[in-house]
Amino acid sequence: MAVVPVVGAGLLLLALLLAGRGWRLAWWGPLGLAALVLLGSPWWPRGPELVEDRVGLLADAERERLSDYHALLGADHGIDYRVVIGRELGDLDRFAVDHFRRHGLGAGGDAGRGLLLVLDVAANEVRLEVGHGLEAVFVDAFVAYVEARQMTEFFAVGRVADGILASTELIVAQAETAEGEVLPALAGSGGAGARMPARLGEGATAADEAQVVIADGATPHDVLAAYRRAMQQRNDNPELAIYGRETRRMLADWVMTPAQMDNMARSLAGCPVARELTAADARRVVLLAPVAERRCPPYFFVREGEAWRLDLAGMMQAVRFGRDNRWRLEVGALGPYGFGFEGMALDANGYPVVP
Amino acid sequence: MDAGNGKRGIDGGIVRLLIIVLLGVGLISVPWLTHSRLVAGEEAVDAAWADVESNLQRRADLVPNLVRSLRQYMTHESETLVRLVRERAEALSEALGEAHEIETSRIAGLDAALSQDLGRLMRQAGEHPDLRSGDQFLRFQAQLEGSENRLNVARMRYNEAVREYNAGLRGFVGRWVAEPMGLRSRDYFEASPAATEPFAVEF
Incomplete structure (x- = not known):
């Protein structure tokens, strides 16, 4: 709707220009149109409301963030995804x-590609209709x-918007795996x-207390393998021996969902380590997958005492993911891990350029 | 004066002719339009029933896999329930395959019985802690509930189509058109009270 004031201003300027040239009758036209555009814009039909929050559960910023993300889902994958609370x-x-x-x-087009998330806060139930x-x-x-x-892992700790966003990431990933010919289908549903208990107000579930077993003198590769095993077992213990100090501090308040752990385990299983780069002081290591594997991020390791630890905190700062789940670098946040990416060609957004 | 009398005679004749023509058109077009509407309504009912059948078959097809997967978690006492569910699903599949005319009441009864016993089976399975905490039970539950919900929606739409069609048949013109054209009212998809009686299972 930013185009409205621009168009209105343009018409006003045109009216003034025509009046200045003495075209007294002609300038009434643009003036009238400008008035129509500027004053009538509140009544113009708008697009569908993607996030309808009838009970004020979401903050305005959260609602806008969700709406923007779902609009992008529509633009990228042709999916009309709406939320009703x-x-x-x-x-x-x-x-x-x-x-x-x-x-x-x-209903747009003939593909019937709609999704509707409904959350009833009184019944404490959520349904995603397909x-x-x-x-x-x-x-x-x-x-x-x-x-x-x-x-609902996020819903349980009161982070409703984050829960919807996190689930949308899974939806995007699934949509990408199924991308292909769009077959015509009936509109509607x-x-x-599926419908599930929403678990609002339930509180966080107690984290796993199991530890990972890792041998003395384990290499970064061994630590990564132990991390993959922990994710396969859905071990959300934030105090795992393989985590560095900063990582444990970060994970203490983290919502680590079973789906995220499954995703991590799958990613680790499908991402080979192509290169191991060690810092000059031999206290940090970066493990890199082949650059062409755009969904296989780099992993950072820090030496604490005599053991290698996974530095997820450092990764969170420096490695980001786009809407298509491809990783990119926040070059300014690489910190002590810059050595791992020297000579790597990056585009303006930090995405590695595949040779 | 003669010209004026002649003009009034012509007008009267034209008016009478117009009335006759309009009556004729009405007598032909109203039943014809009513028949067309009733036929379209019957087609809508058939289409809605096809949707119901497809969802009934979908759920019946889920049962063998479900039973096979749940068997390892069920106690010996649950074996009877497992067999009952399997038998009911097979009976429903047979009824769907054999029916030449839509026997909605019989199929609704078989469906209601299967729903009831499937619900009991899932409740018993859910009491097994290993099964309940895993994704497998979540998957079973989602598949069954998804099928039930699709069936509910299809049943609702079928009954709506039947209601509109039957209302048309009972209309002022519809009742005269329907009989000679062989259009008959259709049954709603509702289980009779006998549907929840015990089903005879042979071992």
Whole structure:
């Protein structure tokens, strides 16, 4: 809607120009149009509201962040993903189907690619309804997994917006694996999806207390392998022996969901280590996957005492992921790990240039 | 004066002709349009029933895999329930495959019985701690609940289509058009009270 004041200002200027040239009748036209544009803009039809928060659960900034992210999901993957947060919505399954139909989710084009997340704060239930065109991509089991193993983990500690965003990342990843020919489908939904307890106000679940077993003199490769085992076992203990001091401090307040750990385990299983780079003082190491593996991030290690530890805190500062889950570098935040990327060609956004 | 009398005669004749033509058009078009609407309504009912059948079959097809996977977690006492669920799913599949005319009441009854016993089976399975905490149970639960919900939506839409169609048949013109055209009212998809009676299982 930023175009409205620009267009209005342009028309006003045109009117003034015509009046200055003595075109007294002609300048009424642009003046009238300018008035119509500037004064009538509040009544112009707007696009659909992507995040409808009927109970004020989300802060304005959170709602805007979610709306922006879901708009990008629409632009990148043609998925119309909307959120409704309400109270006492009745039968959530019925509400979702009716809302889908009434608001024409996914009705653009003929692909029926709509998603609707409904959260009832009074019933403490959440449902993700899947449109006809996406049923083959987001099967019921996947939706239940996203809700139970990712989304509601955040809901339990009061981070509703973060939970929705975190689940959208899984949705994006799944959409990318299924990218291909878009088959025509009916608009609307037929009851596909899943409903789960939302776990609002439940509080954080107690972290695992199991430790990882790692031999004395373990190399960074061994530590990475131990980390992969911990993620496979969904060990969310923030005090694992393989974590550095800063990493343990960071993870103490971290929401580590089962889905994130599964994702990490899969990533580690599918990402080979191509190079090991050691700092000049031999106290830091970077393990790099082949640059062409754009979804395989680098891993940082720091030597504390006589043992190598995983420095996830350092990685969080320096390694970021785009919407397509490809990693990039925040060059200014590399700190002591810059040695690992000397000579690596990066684009303006910090994405490695694949030779 | 003669010209004026002649003009009034012509006007009267034209008006009468117009009335006759309009009556004729009405007598033909109203039943024809009503018949078209009723036929479209019947097609909508058939399409909605096809959706119901497809969802019933989908759920019945889930049962063998579910039973096989849950067996290792079930106690000996649950074996009867497992067999009952399997038998009910097979009976429903057979009914869907054999029905030449839509026997909605019978199928609704079989469906209600299967739903009831599946619910009991999942509740019993959920009491097993190893199964309940794992993703496998989450997957089973999601697949079954997803099927149930799809079936509920399909059933609701089928009943809506039947309601509109049956209302058309009972309309002022519809009742005269339906009988000679062989259009009959359709049953709602509702289980009879006998649907929850014990199902005879042979071992």
